[in-house]
Amino acid sequence: DAKTTQPPSMDCAEGRAANLPCNHSTISGNEYVYWYRQIHSQGPQYIIHGLKNNETNEMASLIITEDRKSSTLILPHATLRDTAVYYCIVRSRFNDYKLSFGAGTTVTVRA
């Protein structure tokens, strides 16, 4: 699987948008970008995924650059409950059995 690079931490003000970057410069054409988050001492929670088009759901938006070498997860209106570690994962369409979690980005939402 391709590796991803994320900043180790970032702060965000409550009510503002949080933009979480991820670099995946070696991604191949058959690999998706997935985002999960993990609130302290809980299981990871699926947020969103995409292949090449931008995606939006009730939790977040995913913006993937045209060359697919980077992406941004957008939490439109961050709340204190969004404080968590956010993981960007690249996953093959054909090799499903494993998700490779790195260290992620620790996001702290401040009042």
Next chain:
Amino acid sequence: DGGITQSPKYLFRKEGQNVTLSCEQNLNHDAMYWYRQDPGQGLRLIYYSQIVNDFQKGDIAEGYSVSREKKESFPLTVTSAQKNPTAFYLCASNSGKQETQYFGPGTRLLVL
């Protein structure tokens, strides 16, 4: 509610003892997974099963065993051969190849 349940939330193991962690899902998912997470680190795959009565080793299977006798259940046994078992254990499932994995709440195992 549909979902993945893990029990217990906390588990204590004595030296030389085997312990079994439970994972149950009512999502009708074919595939189930066990991951281990150490403090400040990402998840590492222990075992996975894509169908009943079949399972494969992940990256760190030594000292662990699993069974998959029923579609909804995938228990993990941490044996005495696992010398450093203290960790957070997470179970996940998905409906098949290429589908999103969903996680349970986790079991924290501590060695006395």
